[in-house]
Each structure stands twice: as C-alpha cells, then as structure tokens.
Amino acid sequence: MLSEQAEEILEALWIQTEEQGAKPLDLGASRDEPAVEELVNLGFIRRDLGHIHLLEKGKSHAAGCVRRHRLAERLLVDVFDIKKRIIDEVSCKFEHLLHKGLEDNVCTLLGHPKSCPHGKSIPPGKCCSLKKDKRLLKIIAPLSELRAKDRGQISYLQAKDKTQMHKLIAIGALPGVSITLMQRFPSCVFKIGQSQFAVDKELASAIYVRLTR
Secondary structure, X not given: OOOHHHHHHHHHHHHHHHHOOOOOEEOHHHOOOHHHHHHHHHOOEXXXXXXXXXXXXXXXXXXXXXXXXXXXXXXXXXXXXXXXXXXXXXXXXXXXXXXXXXXXHHHHHOOOOOEOOOOOEOOOOHHHHOOOOOOOOOOEEEHHHOOOOOEEEEEEEOOOOHHHXXXXXXXXXXXXXXXXXXXXXXXXXXXXXXXXXXXXXXHHOOEEEEEOO
C-alpha cells in the first residue's frame, strides 16, 4: 500500500498532466522526500534534475488516487452533509480510508457520479460499466432509476449541457429540494412541493436524489 504522501504526489501529477496539460511537477524542497523515492522505486515516476514525471505504469494508480479523493468529497457532501468550504481538508484524510475496491462500493451507493462537488470529473471504475449490478442499495440515484412513490432530496444535478440545466432550474429541480417520483412510464412524473412535472428519461437521469423512501 502506498503512503499517504506518495498518493498525494500521484494525485498532483495526474491532475497536472491529464487535466491541465501542465509541465512536470516541480520537486522543490521535496526532492529527497521518502515518498518520492518510494514512487521512483515502484516505477511510477521518473525524477530528473528539478522535476518529476508520471510514467505509464503509475497512471492507473494515480487515476485511482484522484477517483478516491473525489468520491470521498461526493460522499461527505451528499451523505454526511459536510459543507463545501471544509471538504478539502476532510476528504484528504478520508480518501486514504477508501482502499482499492472499497471505492467501487461507495461509487455504487452514490449512483456512479461523474463529477465531484467542485465539478471536476471523477475517473470511472469497473463498477461504472456494470450499473445493472443490484447487490448494493443506492443511497443516491438518478430520478429515472427510482421506483414509484420513492422520495428524497435532490442531491445534485448532472446536466449534459446548458439547455438541460435551464430546464431543470425552470421547474425548480434544485439541490436540497424535496422530490417524490409518481411514475416512471411512459414519462417520469414527479412532485416538487404541490406541483407535478413530467419529463423524459434523459432529463430525469440528470436529477440525482438522496433517498429517504
């Protein structure tokens, strides 16, 4: 198992190279840090005069570190109701408890979210391609996957574009709002407050609900 410091270095490298397209991470004062040596010995990174580079062998491990961090953020905000202003500090500690394999259980419970509370993409896991697996009860799920009479609070919206987001906002489907699914077919009919709305499956799939049943 990697040390926490080694995981944090892999996270930083993955974000810089895969998301930001930035230059290799500057070593600075951490050149002789044990965590750097740990990653070099594993063949995950290469160290040169003043920088470290993420190698192909370390990419999947790095993506796993980012995945656990962002799933931890999603879990803390959506399930434990931790405020966004402090989740960075808490999630950094919590992510290290999500050992490889356990994060797939968390991902399933959360309905396979695609982004963290900050809007950054969550690298998918094997569980995301096996969404029909019903072994775990989901705490958070798309409205389109609920059963009639299921109810809860809207946790977050995962709209595919601005048009879809505007439609959701127009009907009052906002995070924190109570919602009840009335029927799934032929369209998804749900209730917010005293009003009922009917939407297609695609739009219903953008509404993620924290179930209270």
